[in-house]
Amino acid sequence: MTRSAVLAGIGSFLPPRCVPNAQLATQMDTSDEWIRMRTGIRQRYFAEPGTTTSDLAAEAGARAMKSAGLAEVDAVVLATTTPDRPCPATAPAVAAKLGLVGRPAYDVQAVCTGFVYALATACGLLAMSCVDTVLVIGAETFSTILNPADRTTSVIFGDGAGAMVLRATESDEAGQAPGNGTIGPFDLGSDGTGRDLITVRAGGAEQRRSCLTPAPGDEYFSMAGREVFRQAVERMARSAGAVLARAGWQAGDVDWLACHQANLRILLSLADALGIPENRVLANIAEVGNTSAASIPLALDQAHQAGRFKPGDRLLLSAFGGGLTWGSTVLTWPDLTHP
Ligand code: COA
Numbered sequence: 001m002t003r004s005a006v007l008a009g010i011g012s013f014l015p016p017r018c019v020p021n022a023q024l025a026t027q028m029d030t031s032d033e034w035i036r037m038r039t040g041i042r043q044r045y046f047a048e049p050g051t052t053t054s055d056l057a058a059e060a061g062a063r064a065m066k067s068a069g070l071a072e073v074d075a076v077v078l079a080t081t082t083p084d085r086p087c088p089a090t091a092p093a094v095a096a097k098l099g100l101v102g103r104p105a106y107d108v109q110a111v112c113t114g115f116v117y118a119l120a121t122a123c124g125l126l127a128m129s130c131v132d133t134v135l136v137i138g139a140e141t142f143s144t145i146l147n148p149a150d151r152t153t154s155v156i157f158g159d160g161a162g163a164m165v166l167r168a169t170e171s172d173e174a175g176q177a178p179g180n181g182t183i184g185p186f187d188l189g190s191d192g193t194g195r196d197l198i199t200v201r202a203g204g205a206e207q208r209r210s211c212l213t214p215a216p217g218d219e220y221f222s223m224a225g226r227e228v229f230r231q232a233v234e235r236m237a238r239s240a241g242a243v244l245a246r247a248g249w250q251a252g253d254v255d256w257l258a259c260h261q262a263n264l265r266i267l268l269s270l271a272d273a274l275g276i277p278e279n280r281v282l283a284n285i286a287e288v289g290n291t292s293a294a295s296i297p298l299a300l301d302q303a304h305q306a307g308r309f310k311p312g313d314r315l316l317l318s319a320f321g322g323g324l325t326w327g328s329t330v331l332t333w334p335d336l337t338h339p
Pocket of ligand 1: 227
């Protein structure tokens with residue numbers, strides 16, 4: 001018998017404060033039209049001061065556990081770029097908020113690829129019989145690291161959280177055809193030579209807090225947008241192609257392309273490169289912006305809530321982010337009840 005992972009529940013949470021493009025245009029030199037044309041974004045949500053990443057993560061996690069019909073899970077894996085504190089990890093705090101003290105809980109940091117990396121480690125925990133259920137969360141308060149003087153990043157990112165409950169399933173070798181809820185295989189990669197393209201330069205061992213005042217802006221998130229755009233399409237297309245080949249799927253088998261919501265133009269260019277029609281592309285970036293590690297589970301949960309998936313639908317998940325990192329996997333949608 002082989003143990004593998006299936007999706008058992010899903011949930012998401014957005015903080016209540018919605019920030020439309022027009023509001024940002026009163027704070028910096030930008031316009032609703034520029035943001036919509038270049039990114040596809042119309043609005044995003046920002047957490048109020050005092051609301052932390054673990055708060056958003058715990059809300060999304062509780063909803064995913066409810067969707068799975070579980071009061072407890074065996075482990076918590078949190079993908080985030082915006083932890084509550086640099087030390088310790090945020091996942092134990094999330095577990096504590098969910099009444100899961102004592103369970104293994106750890107963070108995964110792969111910026112916008114974080115959720116795919118976290119899913120892969122969770123599948124590993126299940127396959128190795130470490131646990132029987134895992135709560136995998138992507139959560140961000142990206143607004144806390146945006147530079148208000150940088151219009152190229154401040155208009156793109158938003159806050160939010162999405163979560164999935166995975167459980168182990170046993171299948172014999174003969175009956176290995178991917179069934180409802182099956183996750184994997186995966187394709188994961190990184191290229192640290194590109195770490196300057198998406199980064200927060202100060203606050204770590206390189207530019208230490210104690211030594212010097214950081215160079216202006218270095219304490220904030222920064223991104224080389226045009227180069228990131230080019231690499232995002234290229235890397236995700238290659239990674240998604242690799243995972244399709246590993247799964248034995250053709251592009252025509254994909255019912256939904258559910259990739260990281262970086263920029264609407266990136267989503268459409270990727271679909272084009274893969275030969276997947278536009279009406280198969282899952283896109284919620286207009287309503288929530290780029291929520292980094294939260295974006296894939298948030299988009300999936302919103303589509304699920306809207307009744308867009310049917311059991312057996314084949315989903316291709318792909319992400320690209322800082323590191324540089326990238327990763328893809330496939331998922332066959334399970335028969336999840338609607339809340
Ligand atoms: N409002 C108005 N003008 C803006 C602007 C804003 N918010 N941000 C940039 N501009 C200006 C630039 O200054 C530039 O002006 P110039 O031509 O006078 O120099 C012009 O718009 C074009 O800038 P450019 O950076 O070439 O635009 P772009 O089409 O590449 O779009 C991004 C910029 C950031 C939206 C785009 O590069 C992008 O989405 N990159 C990927 C981002 C991403 O997905 N990151 C997450 C990685 S996972």
